[in-house]
Amino acid sequence: MPIVLICGPARCGKSRLAESLAAASGLPVFYLATGPKPDPEADPEWAERVRQHRQRRPPTWQTWETGPDLGAELQQLPQPC
Numbered sequence: 001m002p003i004v005l006i007c008g009p010a011r012c013g014k015s016r017l018a019e020s021l022a023a024a025s026g027l028p029v030f031y032l033a034t035g036p037k038p039d040p041e042a043d044p045e046w047a048e049r050v051r052q053h054r055q056r057r058p059p060t061w062q063t064w065e066t067g068p069d070l071g072a073e074l075q076q077l078p079q080p081c
Contacts, residue, residue, distance in 0.1 A: 002027075015053055022061070029061040032077070034070055 004021060006014045015033075022029040038047035057063055066073040 015056075019056060023058075029058075030077070031057060031061050031063045032073070033063060033065045035066075036068065037065070 002025075004018070006018050008014050018031070022031065033053065035050070036046070038050040040047040054063075064073070064077070
């Protein structure tokens with residue numbers, strides 16, 4: 001199973017690129033969404049962006065939303081067969 005890491009600055013289209021590649025692959029998708037947890041009171045714009053991202057992802061995808069320590073999160077991912 002391929003693993004694809006997409007990096008870039010904020011608001012450059014990383015999520016849409018990842019979503020289009022995943023959808024076109026025909027493979028099971030395990031989507032690692034990085035970023036702070038949304039807090040609508042503190043940052044309504046970020047909360048809305050996260051809501052839109054969640055809404056775009058199909059329910060068949062396994063999604064893991066990470067906290068600030070990406071390295072620790074990656075170590076907990078299921079190992080490929």
